[in-house]
Amino acid sequence: MNVAVEHIATDQPPDDAKARDLDYGWQPGNRIELLENGEAYFPAVFEAMRRAQREILLETFILFEDKVGNELQGILIEAAQRGVKVIVSLDGFGCGELSPAFLSELAEAGVTVQMFDPAAKIVGIRTNWFRRLHRKIVVVDAAVAFIGGINFSADHLGDFGPEAKQDYAVQVSGPAVADLHHFALAQSGRQVRTRRGWRRRQQRPSLWPTHTDDGLVRLIYRDNLQHRDDIEEAYIHALSKAQKRVVIANAYFFPGYRLLREIRNAARRGVQVQLIMQGQPDVLLAKLAARMLYDYLLKDGVVIHEYCQRPLHGKVALVDDDWSTVGSSNLDPLSLSLNLEANVLIRDRAFNQQLYESLETLARNHCRTMPEKRKPRLWLWRLTVGFLVFHVMRHFPALTGWLPAHKPRLKPFESHTHEH
Incomplete structure (x- = not known):
């Protein structure tokens, strides 16, 4: 069976271009929990996914076929089979070693799998080194969000050994989740409904809020278009x-x-x-x-x-x-x-x-x-x-933007197939 895995080329703008240009302001009244290393992160994010009723949006730079990646795959397949909309966006370089079978099993279950800037190896060497989708974001039911530096791989767990990584993420609940949800949906290339609350602002919100109440959260991001220096x-x-x-x-x-x-x-x-x-x-x-x-x-x-x-x-x-x-x-x-x-x-x-x-x-x-x-x-x-x-x-992005490999394209990517 041939299963199409969508291909998002570098810096492809979403269908709703206004959403791509949107600046996100400070949101009050949030609950923020620090998650240190995979020992705290994976149980929290997996439990949220298991409870999902409507939607899971996931972006990650790295996903490996190890005990963490296999557990994630099983959770996403089970969620899709019970009717949850699941969209997974993976980086073509960081996830370049995933097998066609692994991706096809996700797609066959109803998971929408997207690959950011994949490229074939040349003499066994990956060539898509630059302009990576390096974000790590998960949003579940537009109600809880996770963001940080932790990939879906076993090397974020202490039992991996001396090479286990020390890392951090946060779990966010509250009004800021709406911004993270809107952002993740727009970046996945999906049509985003523009409401009064999502109007493009004439002036960027302040990097330093005028009030100092606790629970303030603001999403910031960088791309190679309008938000190159925000972080x-x-x-x-x-x-x-x-x-x-x-x-x-x-x-x-x-x-x-x-x-x-x-x-x-x-x-x-x-x-x-x-x-x-x-x-x-x-x-x-x-x-x-x-x-x-x-x-x-x-x-x-x-x-x-x-x-x-x-x-x-x-x-x-x-x-x-x-x-x-x-x-x-x-x-x-x-x-x-x-x-x-x-x-x-x-x-x-x-x-x-x-x-x-x-x-x-x-x-x-x-x-x-x-x-x-x-x-x-x-x-x-x-x-x-x-x-x-x-x-x-x-200045390298301006130079690489001239190359054909980095022209915006959104098209089916047929390379990942699995025969039964």
Whole structure:
């Protein structure tokens, strides 16, 4: 039996173009729960899916055929068979090793499976390296949403061994779920009904809300169209407001100069700034790139920790006592200039404190701290090289946009078939 798996090419706009351009504002009255690692995330998201009555929307960068992926497949098949609308959007690079049988079993059960920018291997090597669908979002019945950095793979569980990843996600209940649902539905290419509450705003909502009630959540995202810098700008704005403390834990840290300058400036004005980086990286280049920036930051009082227990995969940060962000975006050229990413901004004191305590435990018990006074080792040269590399990568989307492989297309993708 031939089963079509839909193919979404890079930066394909949804049918409702206005929805793609929509900015999402701060939503009050939400309940936010921190989910640390797969041990907390998978039970929560799987239970929500098992209870689904109408709809499951799922986007992920990686889905493996391991114990986590197989359990997810079974839950989605069972949901589709009982009449739940299930739409699964997978990245063509991150999910490039999925077997045709695995995908066909989903599609045959009624799951709508979409592949973002798939590409055939050349001499056994995948070629679709750039502009990835890197988001990790699940929305169930437009009532509960999950967003963060955790993929559907067993390497997010501690029993995976020394290579198990340290990571974070959040579960959101409340008014902000409507924004996440609307966004996920629009990005899946589905027609989104435009209501008065979804009108395009004439002016982007503030990155820093005027009121400071707890439970505030705002969805932000980046694409290669109208929202290229939204996540980066949110970090810069929050850092410029910092008065007491900043903690950033990020797997791949190689930001541009503007963000680096705000980190340095916060430390210079007396803010306690801590960065938690990878000490046991899954990609050695990430560690080498981050270390190019150490001297520049250390000399102004930034405290840098390297997490050494296992690979750090988190993408979280907090500022002062009530601002936090959790999502899929690293602070490197791929996430800030190429990938499709999504974070939530959170203004909530209890959540901020919970995240702070988790990161402080990490820094205190499982990290080595870089010495405050290191012998300068050509830091100006390394910063200059880093600046040039970052900005070459920053303009790369414009160059890749000329290539035929990156022209917008939405068409059936027939390669994944399964014969009975």
